[in-house]
Amino acid sequence: MLSIIQAAGWPIWPLLACSVLAVALILERFVSLKVSRVAPPNLLDEALTVSSQGIPTADVVLQLEQNSALGEVLASGFKALHQNPHCSEADLRAALEGTGRSVAARLEKYLSALGTIASAAPLLGLLGTVIGMIEIFGSQGGSPGVGTGASNPALLAHGISVALYNTAFGLIVAIPSLIFWRYFRSRVDAYLLTLELAAERFARHLSSLRK
8 A cells, every 4th residue: 555655646645635534524424413313213202292291391301402413403492482481483483493403504514525525536636647647748858968759767657657546546535425425415304304394393282382
């Protein structure tokens, strides 16, 4: 591996940095976007059951808020009723929507960075290719005391290595980054739909509690 890096020249270092960052972002998103941390399947039904006879206590609301992203959204509705038991339905929905926007921003965290890596890696590989081509053409120039048309085989081989290695490594970084970006993007969209539907159902439930 070290010999490949040496053969690829300095243009490969930005690609190596992108690859390390992409792996870190992918691992972080896998952990943060687990179902148990975003939208546990039975949490909404449990919240509806607990509050069927009235607004739960502050301790229960705190546990719900710390449970998951969905729990945080649902807890914001309970908090609104704690602060004002007779608040309007519009205020309830505003509380849920405000928390929902905050949660959505956290779910989408780092996705733009991963998408940028997927877009930039091929361009960085192309930059390495261009630099390699420049070295190739430079090796074809005349050397002092040698004569026009003389070339340096070592420089020629190095230029080809720089061009090919950087092109390949740029694609190696970009393709998985793009695949995982699309995967996480679709996963976040599915979560956001789940949160939106749950918040809508919960808002109707809270409206019945405040009456």
